[in-house]
Amino acid sequence: MPERPAATDPADLRTLAVDCGGGGIKANVLDAAGTAHATAVRVPTPYPLPPSLLVDVIAQIADRLPPAVRVTVGMPGMIRRGVVVHTPHYITRSGPRSRVDPALAEQWASFDVQAAVSERLGIPALVLNDAEVHGAGVIAASGLELVLTLGTGLGSALFHGGRLAPHLEWSHAPVRRGTTYDEYIGEVERRRLGNGLWSRRVVALVDGLRPVFWWDRLYLGGGNSRQITPSALERLGDDVVIVPNSAALVGGARAWDLPLA
Numbered sequence: 001m002p003e004r005p006a007a008t009d010p011a012d013l014r015t016l017a018v019d020c021g022g023g024g025i026k027a028n029v030l031d032a033a034g035t036a037h038a039t040a041v042r043v044p045t046p047y048p049l050p051p052s053l054l055v056d057v058i059a060q061i062a063d064r065l066p067p068a069v070r071v072t073v074g075m076p077g078m079i080r081r082g083v084v085v086h087t088p089h090y091i092t093r094s095g096p097r098s099r100v101d102p103a104l105a106e107q108w109a110s111f112d113v114q115a116a117v118s119e120r121l122g123i124p125a126l127v128l129n130d131a132e133v134h135g136a137g138v139i140a141a142s143g144l145e146l147v148l149t150l151g152t153g154l155g156s157a158l159f160h161g162g163r164l165a166p167h168l169e170w171s172h173a174p175v176r177r178g179t180t181y182d183e184y185i186g187e188v189e190r191r192r193l194g195n196g197l198w199s200r201r202v203v204a205l206v207d208g209l210r211p212v213f214w215w216d217r218l219y220l221g222g223g224n225s226r227q228i229t230p231s232a233l234e235r236l237g238d239d240v241v242i243v244p245n246s247a248a249l250v251g252g253a254r255a256w257d258l259p260l261a
Contacts, residue, residue, distance in 0.1 A: 017252020022152030072252035074133030082114020131155030137251030143216030199232035
């Protein structure tokens with residue numbers, strides 16, 4: 001965890017929170033309580049997207065927002081200590097579900113996003129998986145809490161007593177006939193099936209994972225959580241909470257206080 005910046009007053013501890021998705025990159029500046037101090041900025045995710053371009057986009061967005069003393073970036077994939085082990089969308093030629101560009105895959109492998117963003121913006125940076133940042137904005141820090149984000153694909157983060165567990169990309173595991181959870185529940189399938197049939201898949205996903213995790217609470221977030229139909233919501237159970245997508249930015253301010261595994 002990067003060193004927390006000093007501030008004379010907690011209210012002055014403002015964080016630039018950046019949520020990098022497969023289809024868009026959005027950001028805002030928030031205080032320590034998670035209150036936004038500007039209108040969020042969102043731009044389409046450009047493709048092809050080498051690491052240097054992502055850093056450029058983050059810097060350009062920062063220029064459109066009030067000053068901050070630190071920055072949190074949430075991005076898809078396996079991120080360890082701010083370094084990319086694997087990212088699924090940014091190594092493709094034209095975005096999610098398009099062909100992988102070997103040159104991009106090579107550039108992203110072991111790229112230290114945390115160091116690059118910190119150097120470019122001149123402030124301490126924290127880079128985590130996007131679902132982990134999302135979770136930081138909603139968890140109660142009590143018991144076992146699982147966060148699933150429904151968007152371009154399926155993101156996940158697990159917390160125990162408020163402590164972030166090591167990240168697992170289990171959404172890339174096959175769920176049936178070689179189809180991964182990412183593909184089974186992602187945006188392409190939601191558009192193909194419509195919200196009704198897609199929502200049934202969400203219920204099936206939750207029912208299938210419950211005996212695996214035995215969570216105290218499951219949070220469903222991401223842009224598509226609001227597309228779950230009312231009938232499906234009734235079937236999810238009292239231990240499932242739907243959270244707003246704004247948690248991805250609120251979590252940017254709170255992620256600095258997470259005890260990491």
